[in-house]
Amino acid sequence: MSCHAPLFVLLCVLLCWPVASKPIPGDCQEKWFTQTLDHFHWKRTDDGQQPTFQQRYYVCDAHWQRTDPKGPILFYAGNEGALEGYMNNTGLIFENAEALHALILFAEHRYYGKSQPFGADSWRVDPSFLTAEQAMADYATLLHSLTRAWGAADSTVVAFGGSYGGMLAAWMRRAYPHIIAGAVAASAPVGQFPGVEGFDPSAFWQIVTRDATAEGGAAPDCADNVREAFKLLFNTGSTEAGRQQLQQAFLLCDPIAGEQQVTDVAY
Numbered sequence: 001m002s003c004h005a006p007l008f009v010l011l012c013v014l015l016c017w018p019v020a021s022k023p024i025p026g027d028c029q030e031k032w033f034t035q036t037l038d039h040f041h042w043k044r045t046d047d048g049q050q051p052t053f054q055q056r057y058y059v060c061d062a063h064w065q066r067t068d069p070k071g072p073i074l075f076y077a078g079n080e081g082a083l084e085g086y087m088n089n090t091g092l093i094f095e096n097a098e099a100l101h102a103l104i105l106f107a108e109h110r111y112y113g114k115s116q117p118f119g120a121d122s123w124r125v126d127p128s129f130l131t132a133e134q135a136m137a138d139y140a141t142l143l144h145s146l147t148r149a150w151g152a153a154d155s156t157v158v159a160f161g162g163s164y165g166g167m168l169a170a171w172m173r174r175a176y177p178h179i180i181a182g183a184v185a186a187s188a189p190v191g192q193f194p195g196v197e198g199f200d201p202s203a204f205w206q207i208v209t210r211d212a213t214a215e216g217g218a219a220p221d222c223a224d225n226v227r228e229a230f231k232l233l234f235n236t237g238s239t240e241a242g243r244q245q246l247q248q249a250f251l252l253c254d255p256i257a258g259e260q261q262v263t264d265v266a267y
Contacts (some may be wrong), residue, residue, distance in 0.1 A: 027062035028087070028104070033145070035110070037117055037129055039137035053117035055138060056083060056108040060094075065101035072156040073147065075180075076106040077139055077172060079165030082113030086165070092184070093160055103152075107142055109135050109165075136168055140176045162186040230266060237262030 035055040037043075043051060065071035074093045078086060087106050097104050108115040111122050111130045118125035139159075147153050159180045161169035166188025173183040191198055200206075210216045212223040236242035243256040246265060256262060 028058045028060040028106075031057055031059060033057060033142050035115075035138050036141060039134060039141070051117075053110070053115070055110065055115045055142065056113060057142065058083060058087060058104075058106040060097070060104035060106075063098040063101055064103035070150075070152045070155045071101035071103060072158060073143075073152065074100070074102045074104050075139070075143065075157055075159050076104070077136075077159050077161040077165045077168040078107050078109040078112070079161065079163060079168065080109060080112055083108040084113075086162075090160065090162075103150075103155075105143075105146070107139050110138055132168060132171065136172050136175055139168070139172060140179050143179050156181045159183040160186075161188065163188065166190075233266050234262060237265070 033055045034052050037051040037053055063071075074097060076086060076090060076093060083106055090106075093104055096102070110117060111127070116122040117129060123130055143157060147155060147157070157180055159169035159172050159182070161167070161183075163186075166185035167190050169180075169183040170185040170188055170190050173180045189204070192203065193199060194201075209223060212218045212226055214220045214222075233246070237246055237256065237259060243258075243262065246252075246262065247254075247256055250265060252265070256265060
């Protein structure tokens, strides 16, 4: 490998280093909810029932005020991954639960983690029920059922989420205002769609670039170093020998077939 090999190794380590799992907070209990598979079309199984699946959720109630009026419910709208990752990286909810005497509820998104409608890799079996609308209906159904079971139908529910989960939280506030009293939507690109007023396809990259500057809290040379790393990657990928070098550096299973796949590797 060339003298640039250490940079590639460093990039690979930074991108691929496994994140150590953290234990679930001790006051949180894993539970399951029998969820409707399709909230918008009436279908029946052979026994005349609507198809369902088991949806996973966690309840953390150590600080909840159980006497009337019951404390609020801080609800995390799960997004595209197993629930544990979001629970272990969502400090805002846990940091404020005690002061608010709140119950914390995390719900896992259908088709992710252990909430698989059709078994392992459900999206390969039938992805037609994997939509944001179905996921929001899951959460609305779960909240409606649990708050009544807890005698907390009048408790204020505030939804939380980040990125896609933040979009779900914001959309739920609009779609289910009788259930969601407010939403905290972090880094949620709810307007980042063609046709939406103010849409700017470069907005994401502008924000990411700012994060890599000293103004955004990064090291002074971070943004320039990242730009140079991209140049190095693309220059190396412009030849067959360079693409072989990239395959080895990033431990790719298959050869990089051409310059378009170099772009795929870069992004």
